[in-house]
Amino acid sequence: MAWQQLRVQVRSDQIEPLEQLLLDYGGLSISYLDAEDQPVFQSVPGSTPLWDLVDLVCLFEKEKNLDGLLFLLQQHPAIEDKESLTLETLEDQAWERSWMSDFKAMQFGERLWVCPSWQEPPEPSAVNLMLDPGLAFGSGSHATTSMCLQWLEKNIRNDNTVIDYGCGSGILAIAAALLGATRVIAVDNDPQAITATIENAKRNNIRKGVIETYLPDQLPDDRAALRSDILIANILAEPLMQLAEDLSHLVKPKGHIALSGLLAEQADELLEHYGSWFEMDEAVLSEEWARLSGIRLN
Numbered sequence: 001m002a003w004q005q006l007r008v009q010v011r012s013d014q015i016e017p018l019e020q021l022l023l024d025y026g027g028l029s030i031s032y033l034d035a036e037d038q039p040v041f042q043s044v045p046g047s048t049p050l051w052d053l054v055d056l057v058c059l060f061e062k063e064k065n066l067d068g069l070l071f072l073l074q075q076h077p078a079i080e081d082k083e084s085l086t087l088e089t090l091e092d093q094a095w096e097r098s099w100m101s102d103f104k105a106m107q108f109g110e111r112l113w114v115c116p117s118w119q120e121p122p123e124p125s126a127v128n129l130m131l132d133p134g135l136a137f138g139s140g141s142h143a144t145t146s147m148c149l150q151w152l153e154k155n156i157r158n159d160n161t162v163i164d165y166g167c168g169s170g171i172l173a174i175a176a177a178l179l180g181a182t183r184v185i186a187v188d189n190d191p192q193a194i195t196a197t198i199e200n201a202k203r204n205n206i207r208k209g210v211i212e213t214y215l216p217d218q219l220p221d222d223r224a225a226l227r228s229d230i231l232i233a234n235i236l237a238e239p240l241m242q243l244a245e246d247l248s249h250l251v252k253p254k255g256h257i258a259l260s261g262l263l264a265e266q267a268d269e270l271l272e273h274y275g276s277w278f279e280m281d282e283a284v285l286s287e288e289w290a291r292l293s294g295i296r297l298n
């Protein structure tokens with residue numbers, strides 16, 4: 001089976017009328033893609049902030065005559081760049097799993113590998129984390145996750161207790177458990193992330209009870225009982241600022257904190273803020289992202 005794929009660039013405030021036109025002409029599905037590689041951040045779960053300029057991609061049945069639609073789009077005032085309008089034939093494939101072919105085994109530090117759960121690990125004697133990210137963030141390929149995995153591999157000690165705040169797929173929580181942590185508390189405000197973390201922990205045969213999962217408001221009130229040797233949080237700069245005091249109370253005196261998910265230009269502000277509770281190291285940068293780390297003062 002094949003499809004016709006129409007693609008056109010449009011400003012995000014002009015999407016609605018164009019989308020309706022595509023649907024009126026028999027559009028079967030519409031995707032929004034970033035037209036300019038502009039980062040946008042989901043600060044509120046369930047919200048869908050858009051890029052300023054969006055590539056609208058619409059699928060039609062192969063037999064559908066689209067001459068009338070193409071004519072209308074060529075005149076449409078919402079389409080500033082008429083050359084962005086393209087139509088191509090697309091062969092069918094197992095779309096829901098097509099990303100799998102891009103997800104390859106990756107090494108972090110000396111011991112740790114993250115491997116797709118459907119492949120044999122390339123280094124069977126390494127610490128192999130078998131992962132299917134599902135709908136949650138965290139496959140290891142993003143610079144922020146990668147920097148956190150490298151930090152964990154280097155700094156975690158046997159029998160450490162760890163908090164992974166913003167666990168996504170559970171990648172950091174599971175890496176911590178595989179690298180010797182005896183108790184890992186994984187927190188996320190997205191229920192899908194909690195589900196993914198539990199599934200991935202089972203996939204890695206993590207002993208029952210080692211990883212506990214919580215939505216933030218389900219965390220036990222007794223913060224002292226939760227206090228850990230390491231807290232790692234790969235979330236955005238804004239929640240990291242807002243949560244700073246709470247997170248600092250979750251780290252034991254002389255315990256470690258590692259933070260990522262912030263842009264390089266946001267590092268100084270966060271370093272200063274976390275400096276109230278931690279002796280902070282210099283920021284480590286990768287692509288446009290930063291990782292911060294520090295030791296709890298007392």
Ligand SMILES: C[S@@+](CC[C@H](N)C(=O)[O-])C[C@H]1O[C@@H](n2cnc3c(N)ncnc32)[C@H](O)[C@@H]1O
Nearest residue numbers: 137138145166167168188189190193234235239
């Ligand atoms: C960038 S992902 C990181 C996932 C994984 N830990 C990794 O390193 O790849 C950030 C995760 O933090 C969660 N998150 C964002 N803000 C949060 C908040 N205020 N409280 C708890 N979780 C939050 C998101 O739902 C998302 O799963």
